Amino acid sequence: MAETFNPSTPIYLQLCERIKNRIIRGEIGIGERLPSVRDLAIDSGVNPNTVQRTYRELEEMGIVEKRRGQGTYVTENTTILDRVRDELKEAHIKAFVHEMREMGYSVSEMLDGLNQYLENIRRERDE
Amino acid sequence: MAETFNPSTPIYLQLCERIKNRIIRGEIGIGERLPSVRDLAIDSGVNPNTVQRTYRELEEMGIVEKRRGQGTYVTENTTILDRVRDELKEAHIKAFVHEMREMGYSVSEMLDGLNQYLENIRRERDE
Amino acid sequence: MAETFNPSTPIYLQLCERIKNRIIRGEIGIGERLPSVRDLAIDSGVNPNTVQRTYRELEEMGIVEKRRGQGTYVTENTTILDRVRDELKEAHIKAFVHEMREMGYSVSEMLDGLNQYLENIRRERDE
Amino acid sequence: MAETFNPSTPIYLQLCERIKNRIIRGEIGIGERLPSVRDLAIDSGVNPNTVQRTYRELEEMGIVEKRRGQGTYVTENTTILDRVRDELKEAHIKAFVHEMREMGYSVSEMLDGLNQYLENIRRERDE
DNA sequence: GTGGTCTAGACCACA
DNA sequence: GTGGTCTAGACCACC
Numbered sequence: 001m002a003e004t005f006n007p008s009t010p011i012y013l014q015l016c017e018r019i020k021n022r023i024i025r026g027e028i029g030i031g032e033r034l035p036s037v038r039d040l041a042i043d044s045g046v047n048p049n050t051v052q053r054t055y056r057e058l059e060e061m062g063i064v065e066k067r068r069g070q071g072t073y074v075t076e077n078t079t080i081l082d083r084v085r086d087e088l089k090e091a092h093i094k095a096f097v098h099e100m101r102e103m104g105y106s107v108s109e110m111l112d113g114l115n116q117y118l119e120n121i122r123r124e125r126d127e
Numbered sequence: 128m129a130e131t132f133n134p135s136t137p138i139y140l141q142l143c144e145r146i147k148n149r150i151i152r153g154e155i156g157i158g159e160r161l162p163s164v165r166d167l168a169i170d171s172g173v174n175p176n177t178v179q180r181t182y183r184e185l186e187e188m189g190i191v192e193k194r195r196g197q198g199t200y201v202t203e204n205t206t207i208l209d210r211v212r213d214e215l216k217e218a219h220i221k222a223f224v225h226e227m228r229e230m231g232y233s234v235s236e237m238l239d240g241l242n243q244y245l246e247n248i249r250r251e252r253d254e
Numbered sequence: 255m256a257e258t259f260n261p262s263t264p265i266y267l268q269l270c271e272r273i274k275n276r277i278i279r280g281e282i283g284i285g286e287r288l289p290s291v292r293d294l295a296i297d298s299g300v301n302p303n304t305v306q307r308t309y310r311e312l313e314e315m316g317i318v319e320k321r322r323g324q325g326t327y328v329t330e331n332t333t334i335l336d337r338v339r340d341e342l343k344e345a346h347i348k349a350f351v352h353e354m355r356e357m358g359y360s361v362s363e364m365l366d367g368l369n370q371y372l373e374n375i376r377r378e379r380d381e
Numbered sequence: 382m383a384e385t386f387n388p389s390t391p392i393y394l395q396l397c398e399r400i401k402n403r404i405i406r407g408e409i410g411i412g413e414r415l416p417s418v419r420d421l422a423i424d425s426g427v428n429p430n431t432v433q434r435t436y437r438e439l440e441e442m443g444i445v446e447k448r449r450g451q452g453t454y455v456t457e458n459t460t461i462l463d464r465v466r467d468e469l470k471e472a473h474i475k476a477f478v479h480e481m482r483e484m485g486y487s488v489s490e491m492l493d494g495l496n497q498y499l500e501n502i503r504r505e506r507d508e
Numbered sequence: 509g510t511g512g513t514c515t516a517g518a519c520c521a522c523a
Numbered sequence: 524g525t526g527g528t529c530t531a532g533a534c535c536a537c538c
């Protein structure tokens with residue numbers, strides 16, 4: 001069970017994100033087996049087809065492999081995992097910088113804003 | 128005419144972004160009139176319905192006002208514009224930090240990555 | 255309507271093949287619009303979801319583009335089309351040679367067999 | 382052990398292909414005994430059920446015979462072996478010609494492509 | 509009108 | 524048991 005879904009983006013993409021992040025962070029190890037389509041479906045409260053779509057997406061990204069009659073596994077190809085990790089990092093950074101520039105912020109305003117936000121978070125945690 | 132659209136996100140949202148950014152950056156001034164729905168549609172190579180939807184979106188955000196029979200104008204309420212500007216900045220920063228944390232990066236890795244990216248851009252521009 | 259499906263391979267793959275071939279042979283021109291998902295579904299006597307899967311597959315191969323609210327179009331990027339065409343040709347040739355070698359045929363036996371087959375076809379047509 | 386499997390087609394079919402080819406090429410002689418299901422399973426790193434299915438398939442093609450309590454043997458009926466060999470050859474040739482025609486290649490383009498491919502292989506081997 | 513997502517539930521092939 | 528395909532039909536977002 002657990003976790004709910006944001007109705008404004010497709011469930012299969014949200015599931016995809018979550019699993020991808022857990023793999024990239026190493027929470028789900030290399031070569032490890034993911035829950036079966038049916039199990040994850042029940043577990044997430046969605047239809048098996050939706051999970052299947054999620055797994056297909058992950059497979060197309062190359063970070064997951066399906067084995068007939070056996071299950072779905074995290075790829076053992078660490079090169080791919082590293083590549084995905086790097087690409088995502090770059091993409092997020094690029095998007096961030098781009099958005100801020102589009103809004104007319106200078107690099108220093110951008111960095112100041114970021115640092116201030118991090119400060120605030122730290123303070124909240126310390127309280 | 129001008130600029131093309133990324134087929135993976137709705138056109139009306141992309142148009143919205145562009146106009147919003149131009150307003151926030153002051154490129155389109157306070158109280159200034161936006162092009163008519165029809166003109167912008169032709170100009171952007173887009174269906175008028177799409178422009179209408181864009182303007183509606185901007186109106187709901189409060190940064191634009193429709194005056195019957197006259198056209199669409201940037202709000203003269205600078206408080207709103209400032210608020211939108213700040214909210215967007217916060218939202219982008221928050222999203223960025225959140226995404227990077229989700230991927231398992233520490234704050235310092237995040238900042239390092241960002242600085243390195245900015246370096247690369249600067250270098251490319253200098254060439 | 256028309257054409258039936260071989261029950262031993264997935265319908266969406268068979269549809270995919272047919273459309274791909276028609277595009278590659280130029281029967282469906284560059285930039286041309288494909289039938290809508292619903293229309294092709296009715297027309298082929300299959301479920302719309304199946305057609306959707308077909309179109310998604312073609313999109314992933316890069317030979318088709320979907321446009322929101324407008325329809326599905328053959329890509330206008332001839333480079334991709336040419337690339338696909340060449341890759342398929344190579345793949346078929348390679349598979350053929352490989353299979354024949356696996357069966358223990360020499361290159362000349364292979365060519366002889368092929369030429370003889372082509373002869374037979376020609377003769378049949380002439381009758 | 383030995384050889385790995387392509388995850389995109391059933392293992393039992395791949396095993397089938399390999400054994401069939403070895404028989405057709407005479408690598409496994411007429412009347413010769415095949416390894417036991419269990420041995421081949423271990424040897425191939427595959428589930429015994431899969432080997433069983435493979436042997437069943439070969440038996441249905443008539444190129445293998447099961448003898449209760451004794452094992453699985455290559456048929457001694459050379460007529461069948463010759464027939465299978467010819468049928469396969471024809472099937473491969475036919476499939477190749479058909480695929481190339483479907484893609485819109487003429488007979489001469491087809492032969493040219495094939496010869497060129499064979500050239501390339503030869504060259505690579507000579508290096 | 510277009511394509512996109514999701515569900516419920518059937519049936520199949522594979523290991 | 525696993526994943527894969529397919530259907531029927533609903534609802535939505537976009538143009």
